[in-house]
Structure formats: C-alpha cells, structure tokens
Amino acid sequence: MSRSERLLDLIQILRRHRRPVSGRTLAGEMGVSIRTLYRDIATLQGQGAPIEGEAGLGYVLKPGFMLPPLMFTDEEIEAVVLGSRWVAKQPDRRLSAAATDALAKIAAVLPDDLREDLDATALLVGPGAEATEGIDLGLVRLAIRNERKLGFLYRDGAGAQSKRMVWPFAIGFFDKVRVMVAWCETRQDFRHFRADRMSGLNATDVRYPRRRQSLLKEWRATLDTTQAGRDASKGTGR
Structure with missing residues (x-):
C-alpha cells in the first residue's frame, strides 16, 4: 500500500469513530506500527485535517471535513x-x-x-486512429456549454445532404469518429450526427428553449426504452 493510500484509509477509519480512539487501536486497524501511525496523524494535521487529540488520549476527526481534492489513490x-x-x-x-x-x-x-x-505510471495509450473532422469540435463543445443552437449541412451514409438546425447537448468520442447528440428541429426528434459528415457549421447566439440536462435525461430514457424493446424481442425483457 502506498503512503497516499494509507493516509486516505486513516481518514476513513477516523470517520467511522465518533469518539476519540487510541493510537494503538488505529494502528491495529491499519496494520502499521504506532510510530508510523503518529507520523501519519501529524502529516494529515499538517495538510489541514481537523484531527484532535494526542498520544495517550486518543484521536477524533471533527465532523464536516472534506478530503483535499488532490489526494489520490x-x-x-x-x-x-x-x-x-x-x-x-x-x-x-x-x-x-x-x-x-x-x-x-x-x-x-x-x-x-x-x-x-x-x-x-505504466499505463500507456496506443497510437490514435486516423480521424478527419469536418468541423471544429471546439465550437460544438462551446455551443453545448452555452446551450446554443447550431446550424450545419449534413451528409448521410448514402451521400444525401440536408440542412439542419439542432440543439446540441452531448458528444460521443469513439476510436474513429466523434458523434454529436442533439435535438433536430428538422426531424423533431433526437438524432446522432457524425462529425466527419458535417460541414458549413454555423454557431448561433440563439439559446435553445430546453435545458441541456433535461435533454440529456430524456435522450437517455429513449435509449433505455430501445434497449428494453430489444431485450423483449429476444425473450429476455422484464
């Protein structure tokens, strides 16, 4: 166990005890020496953890303490x-x-x-797949954050092109393609648009009438419904 993991475990153990607990009890729960336990207590106190007590009297973590965001396992x-x-x-x-x-x-x-x-760290990322975007995805991400409508030309799998105005609310990142998820005003339904088939992007200042979180929730519900229908057709639906 790394030292950072040990410190996190100590915080969690202290949270379980509402009353002062002796250093020897803490050391026993963690499987470390009493000397290491005292050193870890001092380290956490130095990092701002409100641990009260001292050797011989026991320790208690004051309620409401939040772990520092940069303590990672x-x-x-x-x-x-x-x-x-x-x-x-x-x-x-x-x-x-x-x-x-x-x-x-x-x-x-x-x-x-x-x-x-x-x-x-020994975890590496392999070479990225060749991918060509027809648009600037940065503009799409900005429109999603600001809940703004996007206009563009879209070419489907058969090569037919159409003009679209949409309410973008998510982007899916796959190995070879990026897919924008949006409510399409033309189709009056949710649609998925491959970025490599989009062109002529028009980032508007028009706010769409629904909240992004609401659209995302409703879209996810449609996916659940679709999956339930597939399971039922296979005889596995409940």
Whole structure:
C-alpha cells in the first residue's frame, strides 16, 4: 500500500469513530506500527485535517471535513493519467492541449510521492486512429456549454445532404469518429450526427428553449426504452 493510500484509509477509519480512539487501536486497524501511525496523524494535521487529540488520549476527526481534492489513490492517479493521455491524442486540438495542460497543473501541486507516481505510471495509450473532422469540435463543445443552437449541412451514409438546425447537448468520442447528440428541429426528434459528415457549421447566439440536462435525461430514457424493446424481442425483457 502506498503512503497516499494509507493516509486516505486513516481518514476513513477516523470517520467511522465518533469518539476519540487510541493510537494503538488505529494502528491495529491499519496494520502499521504506532510510530508510523503518529507520523501519519501529524502529516494529515499538517495538510489541514481537523484531527484532535494526542498520544495517550486518543484521536477524533471533527465532523464536516472534506478530503483535499488532490489526494489520490494509485488507481485514481492511473485513471487521471490514462484519461488525459487518451484525450491528448484526439484530433480536437484545443481539447488535446487542455488535457496536457490539466495534467501539468495537477502534477505541479501534488505531493512529491504522488508526483512520482504520476510520472511513473505504466499505463500507456496506443497510437490514435486516423480521424478527419469536418468541423471544429471546439465550437460544438462551446455551443453545448452555452446551450446554443447550431446550424450545419449534413451528409448521410448514402451521400444525401440536408440542412439542419439542432440543439446540441452531448458528444460521443469513439476510436474513429466523434458523434454529436442533439435535438433536430428538422426531424423533431433526437438524432446522432457524425462529425466527419458535417460541414458549413454555423454557431448561433440563439439559446435553445430546453435545458441541456433535461435533454440529456430524456435522450437517455429513449435509449433505455430501445434497449428494453430489444431485450423483449429476444425473450429476455422484464
């Protein structure tokens, strides 16, 4: 177990005890020496954890304490690094640069032992698949954040082209394609649009009439309904 994981475990153990608990009891629960326990208590106190008490009297964690956001377990560090490295290899240049910058910012404020874990992670991202976007996905992401309508030309799988005005609320990232999820005013329904088939993007200042969270929830419900129908057709629906 790494030191960072041990500190997190100590916080969780202290949370389970509403009254002062002796250092020996804590050390026994964690499987460490009493000396290591005292050192870990001092480290957490130095990082701002409101742990009251002292050797011989017992320790208690004051209620309401929130873990510092930059205390990660080994697996959390691996997840952050792997995800950031994957995004950094995507064709969306601004998002790629943002992933690299975010990882650098996290590394800059991590404790030394965690920073070493960050640099030494053995999880790697393979070469990205060749993908060509017909539009600037940065504009799509901006429209989603601001809940603004988007206009564009769309070419379907058969090559037929149509003009669309949509309410974008999500983007799906796949190995070879990016897919925008939106409410389409032309079709009056939810639609999925491949970014490589979109062109002539027109980012408007018109706010669409529904909240993004509401659209996302309703769209997910349609997926659940579709899946339930497929299960029923196979005789597995409940």
